[in-house]
Amino acid sequence: MTASIRLSSAAGRWVLLATVLGSGMAMLDATVVNVALPKIADEFESSMAGLQWTINAYALTLAGLILLGGALGDRFGRRRMFLIGVVWFAIASALCGAAQDISMLIAARALQGVGGALLTPGSLAIIQASFLPGNRARAVGAWSGLGGVAGAIGPFVGGWLVEYAGWRWVFLLNIPLAAVVVAVTARHVPETRDANAHGRFDVLGAAMAALCLAGITYALTMMSEQDSSRxxxxxxxxxGVVAGVVFVLVERRRSARDDGPQPMVPVxxxxxxxxxxxxxxxxxMYGAMSVVFFLLVLTLQVVGGFSPIAAGTAMLPGTVLMLFFSARSGALAQRIGPRKPITLGVLLAAAGMLLMTRIGPHSSYIGVVLPAAIVFGIGLTLAVAPLTATVLATADERHAGVASGVNNAVARAAGLLAVAAIPPLAGLTGDAYTNPSKFEHGFRMALLTCAALMIAAAVLAFLAVRDDALSTAPPSAAPQCKVHCAIGAPPLEPDHVVPGSGEARAPNTPE
Structure with missing residues (x-):
């Protein structure tokens, strides 16, 4: 089908509603589950490793399959794969809500990640392929902005549900949302696919990537658990290491050949x-950030005595700063170059992490948590938009479409590995969450480690990123997602306009 929908039309509003709600479900689950972890731990008598896997099982399948998910949509139909992803996500959410022990919850979370890998790239690809060329930028902007709002209110909703309805409703809420998305999508969203998509899928590459992440994540998570098998x-x-080597070899061989499956990641x-x-x-940067978002909400409840609502909304000021000022940060980087904003932003985020180490028993929100949240939020606001623009601008033009997907997957893999490795190294193992004093010490050690990583990222950015990286890039390399809340990964971007064609290229990689 030829893109023919106007954003101002009823059809355009229906498409926007379906895609925002669909991607919003995945975004909410990436943020609100952290709020529920203390209640989950209490009910299932889980170890810290169980809580890590509750987060990482979702991140593992999402990071390992998100690139493949976009390719499936291009071949078999973006609406079809989006619908499959939404239904899959809803069924997995129901299983999460019905979990009888931590093992069942972890398995259901892994299934949720599979659904997220199908619906997340599909939502943006539907917008890119459905709207008229002149309406696409505004449609993507609306999708990005509304998604940012969902990310901002998610922790509050999650905290309210945990406090007044029970942690299971954090997952069960997805079921009515999914029903609305399916009804609207089936009736109002047109089917689109990439007519040029051909060849076999890189299933082996996706399997090796997932096996690599799973093996290494398991080893990092369990290495400090006393009852784990050495x-x-x-x-x-x-x-995990062998699978990683095989993945690189497979992608190199497929990148060098014109026949056979297209590589998931062209080397x-x-x-x-x-x-x-x-x-x-x-x-x-995202490895360190992921550890902060995993541990902070736990610490505020276990150590600081915060309610789930108060803990869930603690970082709201930083999120609001990103919502309102990310576009201006990107414009600033365009004028003066990305190196200084990225470097300064990452350093400020590190300073925010150091301020968080002051959190202890009975810490006040105004005096202790709020300053850290503001400094951390200013740092992310300065850094993330220029980082996203630089990713798109520095990739070779023939890889413009895959650049955003690769960067998104890199960030998700980093968060997965860091959440597996850093808490155990900081002493947060076993039943540490039941001992506020031990958890407070472990949290501080983990935050000091994360701050050191952020400083290393700032040094790397200052030494390696050129100030002319954006000024020499074509206009088509500019990000279209101007507003976002970069909690789990940099924002996905739609494919860019093929120079000289006058038409937007249908996405053939997930964004």
């Missing part, structure tokens, strides 16, 4: 030193 931990690490996308450097900054 042989299983070492074996998992070996399997020559990293031929640009600037693109490689900014992804290295992303990896370190």
């Amino acid at each position: 042989a299983l931990v070492v074996g998992s690490a070996i399997v 020559d996308v990293f031929g640009s030193k600037q693109f490689t450097a900014i992804n290295a900054v992303t990896f370190v």
Whole structure:
């Protein structure tokens, strides 16, 4: 189908509603589940490793399959795969809500990630392929802004549900939302696909990526657990490393051939030193950030005595700063270059982490938490938009579409590995969440580690990112997602206009 929908039309509003609600479900679950962790731990008598896996099981399947999910939509229909993803996500959410023990919850969370990998890239691809060329930028902007609002209110909703309805409703809420999305999508969203999509899928690459992340994550998570098998931990690490090597070899071989499956990650996308450097900054930065978002809400409840609502909304000032000022930060980077905003922003985020180490028993929100939230939020506001623009601008033009997807997957993989590794290294193992004094000490050690990582990311950005990275880029490399809340990963971006064609290229990679 040819893109023919206007944003101002009823059809356009229906498409926007379906895609915002669909992607919003995945975004909410990436943020609100943290608020429920103390209640989950109490009910299931879970160890810290169980809580880590509650977060990481979702991140694992999402990070490992999100690139493949976009390709499936291009081949078989974006609406079809989006609907499958929404239904899958709803069924998995119901299983989460019905979980009888921590193992069942972890398995259901992994299934949720599969659904997220199908619906997340599909929502933006539907917008890009459905709206008239002149309406796409505004449609993407509306999708981005409304998604940012969902990210801002999510922790409040999650805290309210945990406090007054029970933690299971954090997941069960997805079921009526999914029903609305399915009804609207089936009736009002047109089917689109990429007519040029051909060849086989890189299933082996996706499997090796997921196995690599799973093996290493398991080893990092369980290495400090007293009841874990040393042989299983070492074996998992070996399997993960071997799978990672196989993944690189498979992607290199497929990148060098014109026949056969298209590579999930073309290795020559990293031929640009600037693109490689900014992804290295992303990896370190988002790894540290993910640990903060995992531990902060737990600490506020376990150590600080905050209610779920108060803990869930503690970082709201930083989110609001990103909502209102991300676009201005991107414009500033366009004028003066991305190196200084990224470097300063990451350093300020590190300072916010150091301020968070002051959190202790009976800490006041105004005097202790709010200053940290504001400094941290200013840092992210300065850094994330220029980082996203630099990713798009420094990738080779033929890889413009895959650049955003790769950067998003890099960030998610970083968060997965960091949440697995840093809490155990800081002493947060076993039943640490039941001992406020032990948890307070572990939280501070973890935050000091994360601050050090952020400083390292700032040094890397200052040394490796060029100030002319944006000024020499074509206009088509400018981000279209101007507003976002970069909690789990940098914002996904739609594909760019093919120079000289006058038409938007249908996305053939997830954004």
